[in-house]
Amino acid sequence: MSQQPAILDSIIKQFMYYRTLGEKAMRQLEPEQWFVSPNEDSNSIAVIVKHLHGNMLSRWTDFLTSDGEKEWRNRDDEFEDDTADPEQVWQRWQQGWDCLIQTLEHMQPEQLEQIIYIRNEGHTALEAINRQLCHYPYHVGQIVYIAKMLKHGSWDSLSIPKRQSNDYNEKKFAAPPVRRHFTEEV
Template identity: 50%
Template sequence: MTVAEIYLDSLKKRLLGYKVLAEKTFAQLNDEQLHWQPAGEPNNIYIIVKHMSGNMLSRFTDFLTSDGEKPWRERDAEFTDDQPTGTKAAMLEIWEKGWDCLMATLNSLQEGDLAKTIYIRTEPHSVMDALNRQLAHYPYHIGQILYLGKIMKQENWESLSIPKGGSQQFNQEKASGK
């Protein structure tokens, strides 16, 4: 494998790993909880999903040939809950649409593409830098999704990693090949 192939494989693995964490959170929540907002009007999970999908569609549609901030994107509208009684299934359609666009683009990239220059809001980025920018952006929002889920589920939260107090047992199981 070339360094570019190793990088792209690693990038896809990391992004899909974060996607799974968000989806495991969605699975623990009902439709109403996806629209719950704590005091102070922070974003709810539906809004975060809508924003992430809008970002993915804008950044990765014609990724190598047009500015990543598309004229058709309505970013400000992404931060409103226009479906306050919307279902999880409807939200997941929005979610998958963004991820499908992102992954199709990543799967199409070739080694020579990584050093090309693309633009985001007219600012030049190497393709690799633009990808790293998104690798920082999406996990940031997925962390928000997990945090909101954990707040809502409280003691009923099913840990998505090593549960509190479980590090030693986890490490022993890993060491024994389990």
């Protein structure tokens, strides 16, 4: 990543931050908890991962050369709870994120203005990236929220723990100013 131009490096760091949050949340659970749905109108973590996987493979495979909604994608199927295999869930998670990151690592800054299509609607590559940079954190937030509920109070905070903001800020402001991406501490 250090060879990437600044904008692409920043984009990759943002995506990696959300990947890490999701992984830290899921690792706090027993794998069988990934299959628990909070209610009949909600999705389990496993189903959310299945949807992210399908979306990521569709969007990031041949990102610059084919429509982001691939003919082989079955979005409706992504919301069917069809597995109880934790290894399959983890493989889907890794495969989706790896596809995304590898695509971004091979991009050049001039390609950010290239027009790409999602469901036959034109976007610049940067607009499409931003679209996914909003979509994926939405679902990672769902994963974190479900995981936190399932932990019943024994949660290891993924950010500044409750009632510790002042202590955190005190430590930050006691140190000299430094230029770095906030994700470097995660």
